[in-house]
Amino acid sequence: EPEVTQTPSHQVTQMGQEVILRCVPISNHLYFYWYRQILGQKVEFLVSFYNNEISEKSEIFDDQFSVERPDGSNFTLKIRSTKLEDSAMYFCASSEGISTAEQYFGPGTRLTVT
Amino acid sequence: KNEVEQSPQNLTAQEGEFITINCSYSVGISALHWLQQHPGGGIVSLFMLSSGKKKHGRLIATINIQEKHSSLHITASHPRDSAVYICAVRWEGGSARQLTFGSGTQLTVLP
Numbered sequence: 001e002p003e004v005t006q007t008p009s010h011q012v013t014q015m016g017q018e019v020i021l022r023c024v025p026i027s028n029h030l031y032f033y034w035y036r037q038i039l040g041q042k043v044e045f046l047v048s049f050y051n052n053e054i055s056e057k058s059e060i061f062d063d064q065f066s067v068e069r070p071d072g073s074n075f076t077l078k079i080r081s082t083k084l085e086d087s088a089m090y091f092c093a094s095s096e097g098i099s100t101a102e103q104y105f106g107p108g109t110r111l112t113v114t
Numbered sequence: 115k116n117e118v119e120q121s122p123q124n125l126t127a128q129e130g131e132f133i134t135i136n137c138s139y140s141v142g143i144s145a146l147h148w149l150q151q152h153p154g155g156g157i158v159s160l161f162m163l164s165s166g167k168k169k170h171g172r173l174i175a176t177i178n179i180q181e182k183h184s185s186l187h188i189t190a191s192h193p194r195d196s197a198v199y200i201c202a203v204r205w206e207g208g209s210a211r212q213l214t215f216g217s218g219t220q221l222t223v224l225p
Contacts, residue, residue: 045212089155105157
């Protein structure tokens with residue numbers, strides 16, 4: 001069964017460093033999403049992406065964040081200058097289309113900022 | 115602000131018991147997801163529904179659109195069902211594609 005994959009599974013970085021989290025969505029999916037979950041809190045929406053551009057973003061997704069689909073398969077989330085409060089589990093998801101709203105989640109990347 | 119509320123927050127059951135987890139939401143939705151989050155953190159989609167009832171194995175999900183309420187039932191629960199169960203909704207109207215998540219229900223099934 002096709003699945004969303006994410007790398008790395010765990011990333012440790014120092015405050016102020018740039019990190020790139022990588023996702024490979026399901027191959028025929030057109031919509032891509034990033035969510036995050038701070039330890040002990042709800043999962044929160046960050047951004048959705050379609051047709052090579054951001055379609056929606058939340059208040060959390062400020063100028064420190066960016067997303068890119070650099071090739072036909074990868075979908076990346078970049079945090080330019082990490083802060084301690086960026087420590088969280090980051091989930092990528094993808095869906096076939098807006099009318100077929102089921103989203104399939106990747107296993108997540110645990111980001112620890114020290 | 116549109117809200118998703120889950121109950122109970124924590125649930126402990128004996129193996130074999132019938133489990134019910136509830137989700138209510140504040141305004142109209144176009145879809146509701148039930149998700150399972152494993153102890154390691156990974157999220158698995160169990161169901162997506164917009165009306166009626168769906169069944170997969172021992173899991174049953176129902177939704178009542180008029181009452182803005184959904185339930186997830188687990189029949190003949192087993193220790194391997196221990197996980198956090200999360201309700202997430204996609205609000206009706208507008209261009210919103212994002213999901214809004216509940217706080218989750220921590221289920222522990224004891225042998």
